[in-house]
Amino acid sequence: MAQAAEAASAKRRGRAAKDPSMSRDQLLQAYRDMLLIRRFEEKAGQLYGMGLIGGFCHLYIGQEAVVVGMQACLEPGDQVITSYRDHGHMLATGMEARGVMAELTGRIGGYSKGKGGSMHMFSREKGFYGGHGIVGAQVSLGTGLAFANWYRQSKNLSLTYFGEGASNQGQVFESMNLAALMKLPVIFIIENNKYGMGTSVERASASRDLSKNGAPWGIPGEQVNGMDVVAVKEAGQRAAAHCREGLGPYLLEMRTYRYRGHSMSDPAKYRTREEVQKMREQSDPIETARKSLLEGGTTEAELKTIDDSVKAIVQEAADFAQQSPEPPESELWTDILLEAR
């Protein structure tokens, strides 16, 4: 099965290279955005190892094409919401690396003033509604973001991400029913990275094709090669068009893979080293984009410039995250309730 998926993925890669749905500039931008996430996460892993980041820390390495491809389908006012594996989503929406990293280190310069941590960050300005630590909770909440668009009669949509593990949650199905019933503009995105912590999707879900999970409610679904940013964007555009036309929710199952453990404390004994290595070598989304760009005439020097600028952003973020002070003790007692106006 893994071989078949890879063959299909290789086939789509070939197609993607020639695909005009992403211009060279767009692909270059996507490459840069994916690379920023990759380097950011590597640095976060490093800082975690140094004891500068505490608690849970779930890295997005390997899955970068999903958020970068989907973000390319959004318009101003659209909303994004996801689970606790959220650093990549935040960077993709344009949130600053330094603010995210400083939140990871629990400093006042972080997006939540150090009070949320890795799993809980938000930016109303960028349309990012978290960062949620309870598996599946963001799916009902994301349906609510779509509800707000419906209520306000706007053309905006909500990108609601969740893992294949969360896809078995009762409230996910409740949300799909509500969204279909009310024709809410929500794209449900299952990031199927094959493992819900240590449990493989085959051991957790009786459904063999998660893109059909919305079928009982008539929600159209697609399986997408989530390792290919072009394929992701194409599917995302179909889904977005569907939502914006007022036809209701859409479901995308992104077939993706995380290279690191579930969280920093996960030794990942449930899969072989070879399996991970094979994915990295044959399906890496950043390598795929890089090859595609080089084939299309981009020079190594151009890519090197991007690599260097990304590295500089990440280094600056890491420095900021260590220099920014811890929140003052007075922050303990703020932001619990809002003053009534």
Next chain:
Amino acid sequence: MGVEILMPALSPTMTEGKLSRWLKQEGDAVKSGDVIAEIETDKATMEVEAVEEGTLTKILVPEGTEGVAVNSVIAELDGGGGGAAKPVAPGHDTNQPQQPAPPAAASPAVGGTAKQAEDHAQVAAKGAESRPEASARTEPGKAQAEPDKDWGATKPITVREALRDAMAAEMRADDKVFLLGEEVAQYQGAYKISQGLLEEFGPRRVIDTPITEHGFTGMAVGAAFTGLKPIVEFMTFNFSMQAIDQIVNSAAKTLYMSGGQLGCPIVFRGPNGAASRVAAQHSQCYASWYAHLPGLKVLAPWSAADAKGLLRAAIRDPNPVIFLENEILYGQTFEVPTADDFILEIGKAKIERAGKDVTIVAFSIEVGLALQAAEKLAKEGIEAEVVNLRSLRPLDIDTIVASVKKTNRLVTVEEGWPYAGIGAEVSMQVMEAAFDYLDAPPVRVAGLDVPMPYAANLEKLALPTIDHVVDAVKRVTYK
């Protein structure tokens, strides 16, 4: 001798109803299963079916009569059988024949057979025995709620109307306010709280949901994150347990976890506490569950003025508010200011009755109980001060402490379990703030520490009574 036809109870909490229409007249022959009359409660119109055969000899309660007490004789039938009173079986709700009845408002399932009727008669008789006590527990008492400041003219309305009026007023004032929940729109509310709202505001703002609390609560919380102001009706708070993760982890905590970026202006409301004869899963108080949590406000109105003034304040509040109503209070009438801008401040308790000898702190339906106990105590020369908490979080500890400093004695009354309850919290805070003023250890009156039993006699034992409060007061006053 004829068979007496009794006014049937159509829901667990019904005590009286209107006999709106007789479908059979004196002299008509009646067969078992015939619809003989229509009865209107504050929730629904129901058909009454005969369970005996015979001729209707006498109609004792003319049609159009309001306030006919359950179990009173409404007509006589000549026919077989002895002289025992026969209740009639409630039939189907004429408004919504296909709708399943809401759990707590379900009609007692009584079949048409004589045997079942006999059984029901026995249950009804037992119910009648317990009714004086039960109604004593639930009557509003003589004291009427007085609004804190002078709002001018008042008029008597029910708690049910007060809640509906509060929502309607806020919905008229702010398009961001909407109501969603099970049966709130077309059915007009499982407890008829949202009566007329669909008609006035339309299906965009009064939204029926499927029976999926977890999903629709999360959806409402997500909508509130964008600045909309949802009112989520739980058919009863028992079902909020399906959604408690979204209330606790999403609604209450996100402001803090976002460093102040993402507020959640939302109201969760519905009936809370013991209903009547619906057993453990449908009869419990969630006050202390929700009051435990920073990030929430928790309100528990007693009177119709509380209900209206506090619900308006809750809807305007920028924070998540848990609004604990009480099913048994819905039909009770209180004076409420007619002023358009009538509203109450969250976090303020109210002295419902002044007294110098003991402070009785209560909330929701137990305020009525405390007032009745105070009347009884007054006859024995003990003047109790009754504090209606109104708000459980924030708690108006200043008002409580000021009262205790005057009376030097404290009794708390709540329907919920004593363990880690509101009474425990109030007592502890009073001891922290005014230990030296206490002349006796505070005493808690609370529901028993057991799941609510179904049997009428056991249920009665599980809940606080006037005598429990009187006894507690005597303990702290050493009388």
